[in-house]
Amino acid sequence: MAELIEITDPADPRLADYRDLRDVELRKSLEAERGLFLAEGAKVVRRAAAAGHRARSFLMAPRWLAGLADVLDASDAPCYVISEALAEQVTGFHVHRGALASLERRPLPTVAEVLDGARSVLVCEDIVDHTNVGAIFRCGAALGFDAVLLAPRCADPLYRRSVKVAMGTVFAVPWTRLPDWYDALPALERAGFTTVALTLAEDAVEIEQAVAGVDRVALVLGSEGHGLSERWQQTASRRAVIPMHAxxxxxxxxxxxxxxxxxxxRRSPAKVSP
Known part of the structure; x- marks a missing residue:
């Protein structure tokens, strides 16, 4: 059972995991160095715990203790109980969801482990906005995708903003980083996936046509600015576009x-030879 510890001093060193949460560069280096990530909000904290992530500590306003009593009962990590005003002073923003948890990162699985048994995967190249990464995970989870693969320069799915936007689905969808950017798509083809790149290339066909009859598919998504690199566009087996108007x-x-x-x-199933 988590020990409840009331703290009234914003400089208390036990709150170090929760300081300056709006400073993205500081948090990225700090979280990588300490091997931690943060979950914000009761629902996300609960999903992180259910996924087996070990808590380093919890930070809660008193009114959130009862709602997360079962999570606290199942953990031996300390729970720091502070006022909402003090939480804002420590974190740098109004913690309106009332609950935070600092959790331990786990080693990433291999690409082969993530793809084992998968039929539909998302592959992200250089998507650097944490909000977009979180939203992509949420879309994939909601629509039945089995895994997410990230190029080395993609934003961290376990950064607080990503986790929050994803509503904790980063804990439910298997994911890892691609060790080899240059030949990532040919490697997926060898693993049995048809790679479909979303692009405005002149030879792109409508997405319905591109995925029709495909069994194992990897949807390939490009960065927020210029989209997919030329290398990934050319090494994808198909190029697809979403029709636009106006x-x-x-x-x-x-x-x-x-x-x-x-x-x-909702793609049509692959044809099976008689």
Whole structure:
């Protein structure tokens, strides 16, 4: 059972995991160095605990203790109980969801482990916005995708903002980082996936056509600015586009992911030879 510890001093060193949460660069280096990540909000904290992530500590306003009593009962980590005003002073923002948890990161699985048994996966190249990464995970989870693969320069799915936007689905969808950016898509092809790149390339076909009859599919998504690199566009086996109207040429990557996942999840089945 978690020990409840009331803290009234914002400089208390036990609150170090929760300081300056708005400073992205500081948090990225600190969390990597300490091997931790933060979950915000009762629902996300609960999902992280259910996924087996070990808590280092909890930070809660008194009114949230009862709602997370079962999570606290199952943990031996300390729970720091502070006022909401003090929480804002420590973290740098108003913690309106009332509960935070600092949890231990686990070693990432291999690509082969993540792909084992998967039929539909998302592959992200250089998506650097944490909000977009979280939204992509949420779309994939909601629409039945089995895994997410991230190029080395993608934003961290376990950064607090990503976890929050994903509503904790980063704990439910298997994911890892690709060790080899250059030949990542050919490697997926060898693993039995048809790679479908979302792009405005001239030879791109409508997404419904691109995924029709495909058994194991990997939807390939590009960065927020210029989209997919030329290398990934050329090494994908198919290029697909979402039809647009009213002079709009593209959607935000998170919105495009939602549309593409919806279409792909309802693709016609692969033909089986007699």
């Amino acid at each position: 002079g709009v040429d593209s959607l935000n990557v998170a919105a495009a992911t939602a549309v593409a996942c919806y279409v792909t999840a």
